[in-house]
């Protein structure tokens with residue numbers, strides 16, 4: 077498709093009023109990881125990217141490779157939003173611009189296949205996710221894994237695929253995946269009824285974290301509904317410019333959870349939670365969904381936020397220093413901050429140390445570390461140096477992508493014997509169980 | 517477009533990676549914090565040393581290529597929009613703190629260091645660098661020096677110029693000069709250090725600065741007072757100063773500003789108050805305590821609805837941070853925010869506030885006011901829309917009257933944001949024609965080819981002067997010569 081068509085689409089679809097809301101004050105610059113890592117390149121800053129989008133809308137610039145490269149280099153971490161006194165909704169602008177570019181783009185064949193496999197096939201169906209998981213389980217149990225690792229074949233993949241392949245958690249037996257009951261009762265008189273958003277990666281690759289989540293919810297006095305018909309949150313599609321698919325998934329989820337009639341919809345991945353929170357924006361052009369999307373969004377929250385407001389059984393661990401790498405989307409989109417730190421404070425034996433610039437993205441950013449490996453690793457190295465300064469032996473995260481990235485960081489720094497990276501709910505569950513055995 | 521041979525030579529000086537003339541780079545270095553102004557450079561260059569700066573300047577002088585030095589581009593006077601094209605010079609590779617001298621209490625820095633880094637570094641050494649423009653998180657010292665930036669602490673501690681002890685700069689002919697130094701006293705010739713401060717990149721390029729540090733005050737307290745209207749808060753400001761207290765900070769915000777700031781910061785600011793005063797005092801504990809008590813009493817006497825101290829440091833920080841966000845937060849209200857910087861002697865503050873309010877009514881435009889009340893530096897800010905020509909015209913008229921009135925009250929057209937391209941048509945209002953001519957003579961002597969940030973400071977056409985009554989023109993002349 078020709079450039080002028082893309083330009084027209086930019087004009088129509090990228091919110092000009094929102095672009096104009098940027099006063100170019102520069103307050104967001106110090107919060108932007110790519111601005112910092114490029115040694116202060118304005119084009120790699122939120123203000124610069126907004127200016128580039130605006131130049132396309134105003135017809136000054138063609139939506140060419142330069143524009144696309146800048147939109148791709150952006151992590152989508154949205155750290156620029158809380159820093160902006162003018163309230164510019166950068167994330168929405170980014171998504172609008174990426175959607176236009178994506179719709180008009182002809183990808184090379186391998187990329188096309190990969191995108192199709194990811195967006196159309198895999199992440200569109202919970203069923204398929206589970207099937208893939210079974211394959212992975214098999215793979216880990218055959219000599220295949222060793223052969224593949226030794227062959228060095230992963231080195232051929234982009235970026236840090238090799239490190240990533242090492243750090244993903246071992247697959248739980250597929251038989252356990254299906255055993256999540258639709259309705260579960262609290263372990264004590266119920267104080268709340270919640271629905272659990274299981275997430276597609278969380279329910280397969282991170283099945284144990286989902287186990288811990290349900291365990292804690294019950295311990296905290298929550299009756300749980302896990303609607304069977306729920307699907308992937310659609311965040312990956314929305315960020316990748318596949319808006320139509322994201323909308324379809326959103327509608328399915330809204331329907332699935334409406335029937336559950338609960339006080340809260342709980343997720344345990346900042347990336348997914350933010351996706352859910354953004355349904356009203358995603359469905360903004362469909363007034364018949366407005367109310368339903370709004371209700372859904374208002375009910376959804378991160379597990380840490382819910383748990384921090386509830387009484388939990390005693391928690392205890394061996395004395396240790398713990399630091400926390402917040403999920404960007406949990407902080408900047410869901411705007412739920414401080415709860416993980418508060419929960420850590422409730423574990424006996426744990427001393428929480430904040431790392432410098434903890435609110436800066438770790439470089440994981442969805443699939444960013446696979447498509448922009450250089451920048452992602454620069455950001456990760458900076459993060460790891462901040463982690464090391466805390467002397468913590470445990471890095472807590474609140475999102476699967478961040479968890480893998482921190483694990484990769486630990487591997488890169490050769491720290492795996494001294495430092496572990498865990499999801500907050502796994503640490504909490506461990507602390508509860510540990511306190512129980514200590515008591516006995 | 518640069519001539520091919522010039523481009524080649526520039527690349528020869530800095531290498532390929534630190535020169536760029538792509539469309540992307542030309543677009544993102546075409547603007548600064550000033551609404552309504554934009555102009556693209558031909559190229560962008562990032563020198564890493566004084567010697568590279570010299571080579572670049574010599575080359576540009578030879579080929580008459582304009583040079584626009586640029587820090588973080590947060591200025592509010594169209595000071596870095598490359599009006600005549602040329603090369604934007606960035607200092608991202610010259611961004612180091614070179615030395616902290618504990619014996620002389622000085623810090624030596626390169627121009628690209630951010631103000632916040634300087635403040636933090638001083639603090640980590642138990643010292644204090646007071647100038648704190650609201651943009652301090654991102655503004656550079658090169659920009660601060662060239663705009664002579666002020667901040668929330670200006671009333672008691674002065675502005676950037678009061679902390680610059682020595683400079684190294686490159687002139688338009690490529691020569692390097694070092695002025696001043698780690699000296700409390702120095703009267704060897706003209707004060708070129710001061711000449712460069714506030715020069716807005718039109719006289720030379722600063723490549724190094726030696727800053728004065730002071731001991732960190734023992735104690736600091738922060739207090740917020742609510743008033744039913746702007747005028748009573750302005751009166752409280754005058755009374756505080758008249759009672760011989762010089763607080764470290766004395767800022768005010770009117771109701772709409774308050775609302776916008778609270779929407780962003782969400783720290784529980786009282787949005788129903790007509791105006792608030794943010795006060796800080798620092799120094800020895802007992803003095804701080806006494807001053808805070810006195811200021812509280814004065815505010816109450818002038819009609820404050822409530823006066824409350826911040827309970828701890830983080831509460832205090834939240835308040836000052838919130839104040840710093842005022843300008844950008846206001847921008848949310850309308851597509852365009854026109855900010856002004858009129859400054860009057862602080863005894864005339866209440867009068868000026870009243871005048872701004874009535875002028876806004878007269879021209880039917882929305883003007884909010886906040887600013888550094890203690891030093892009479894107001895930021896009347898107009899929420900408008902550049903696309904509405906008729907309204908923009910009214911805004912311009914209103915601001916022209918506000919400038920004129922400020923000068924009549926013994927004030928100035930800009931207290932801290934500089935002249936740039938934006939206020940250049942008004943420069944003669946403040947200085948008189950003779951004043952502008954004297955400045956032009958300096959400019960021509962140091963930069964005969966007009967390659968250093970051309971199109972700034974001096975306008976092609978001055979705006980016709982207006983008077984709005986009140987002060988006599990004699991007063992304009994008198995204050996103009998100070």
Ligand SMILES: Cc1cc2nc3c(=O)[nH]c(=O)nc-3n(C[C@H](O)[C@H](O)[C@H](O)COP(=O)(O)OP(=O)(O)OC[C@H]3O[C@@H](n4cnc5c(N)ncnc54)[C@H](O)[C@@H]3O)c2cc1C
Pocket residue numbers: 100101102548549584585586587588589590591592595596607627648649650651654655656657658659660661662663664665666667668715716717718720721722723843844932933969
């Ligand atoms: C939201 C907001 C709040 C602000 N608050 C304040 C405030 O409280 N007080 C205040 O005084 N200002 C304030 N400003 C204005 C602005 O931030 C200051 O003028 C600041 O000093 C500019 O710094 P900068 O690094 O962005 O410089 P730039 O904007 O990049 O440049 C400013 C000027 O300095 C010149 N320059 C930069 N570096 C050099 C160098 N090395 N050699 C020669 N010339 C150079 C440029 O050519 C230009 O003329 C505010 C701006 C914004 C957007």
Ligand code: SF4
Pocket residue numbers: 097098099100101102103104105122123126156159160161162163164844
């Ligand atoms: S902080 Fe907001 S208004 Fe300021 S430059 Fe960044 S996006 Fe624009």
Ligand code: SF4
Pocket residue numbers: 107108109110111120121122125149150151152153154155156157166
């Ligand atoms: S989303 Fe993150 S990377 Fe992108 S512009 Fe904002 S702060 Fe920078």
